[in-house]
Amino acid sequence: MTADKNTVANRKVICDVLLEHAKMDKQITVLCSDSRGSASMTPFADAYPDQFVEMGIAEQDLVSVAAGMAHCGKKPYAFSPACFLSTRSYEQCKIDVAYSHTNVKLIGISGGISYGALGMSHHSAQDIAAMSAIPGMRVYLPSDRFQTKKLMEHLLQDKEPAYVRVGRNPVGDIYDEKNCPFTMDQAVILQEGSDVTLIACGEMVKKAVDAAEILAKEGISASVIDMYCVKPLDKKAVVEAAQNTKLVVTVEEHAPFGGLGSMVSQVVAAECSKKVINIALPDAPVITGNSQEVFAYYGMDGEGIAKSARQALFAE
Template identity: 70%
Template structure:
């Protein structure tokens, strides 16, 4: 079982980049521990900014630094970054087209027992609705590394959500078929297309194996790039299947499921069902306990897929 969280990988990539590029700056909102940015702060204190519990200031300061030629990476709990500083994300980052990478840590239900106040089940919908804001949710540590190395090469705004704890590897060391803004097809299938993002990709892949044992051939698509959405990958997967199942750690409205439904409905009509968190405060528990309760695990995904066929 992998023991390296995606947030740690982000820090490692930025520490390496900062060796050669003194314009790389990391910022936190009293969250360097939660963001695993302590190593960056200790190694490059002159390239680290701690703003305290002030998410709005975090985003605005990052935008100001970007206008001065710096390359800011701002980390804060996704639940707060996507709500408390929403106006700053919209105006200072996206509308002003500043080179700010917003890193929503402890995304989804990562905070577990802290409940709805600390859960970010609305951030995909919120951030995707902002013009000029890209949205990414990598599925494992290996894809996270490739994503951030790619983000270091561009100067466009982006919001990236990662969870709190280590997750099982989806890919293998040295074999990560990553292409910027292109979904990754993990397997082909002609019965049902399962399109997932973030921590739901691994259980979706495992569900496909369970379905295969029952003679059901499922395609699995890792849609880490929520915006820009890889419409071509959606159309290809949906066109070759009888139905589409989307899986996400998000509310049922405005997220991956809604976006996939729009594409499928207009391009290649098929039945689409969205497996997501409920439109209600979720139960208290660890991520695994929450996922198991709502069927956001391999068994639950496989069961829902069979119901569609």
């Protein structure tokens, strides 16, 4: 199993990218909902106070003001904990941003179960489904710091709405500075196998890579797909991988309904009819613990994913 050596959280990478581009582009504006510390955006606020807006704990206003600024030619990036951004301001995301095609990038920080012991009120286990259901809204969950940088640099170049969810803590590296293949809205095929396809997004991609290493030692060949672009979903990558393996396993830090697993299942059922199992958080408040403890408990770490894949492969 590969070691987790990285100490840089994806949220800090987002700040670094915006800091760099804001030097030349004064239209880049960051808005926070009393969350500049959690978002790692304090350096941006200090460096560019005229390009930073503190909205306070007012997520609906955060999104509406960002949309208004976009209509005035600004390039707003609205930061808020994913649990609040995807629920309290849902109507504003739907109408003010997506329906109106405003150039607002919504950054959901501390996504999934990042807040750990704070419990269900601070967990965002519904945001993939909710945001993906909005017409015109793209949904991204970058898997590591290098991919986060690539994604943000591409988002800076377009004018369409997007929702980006990142976790709170550093994630083990999957790529490096010289090897981070990236094409906007295309999944990354990390490896190809003949027995099982593992499709994951966000922090779960590293867990899927770990699971593939465990399975390889047992003689089980696994494909691994980094589906950082949950919407639009790379259907071609899903179908081709499913056709070439016996089983598809999806892994997501999300509820079992309406997320990556549901989307992949729809595609596979329509195109090639292979068995699909979805590894996700339960349809219930999760146990108390840090992220790694919760993942292990629900079989969402490398060992747990490998076990589920193994059992499904050899089930009669």
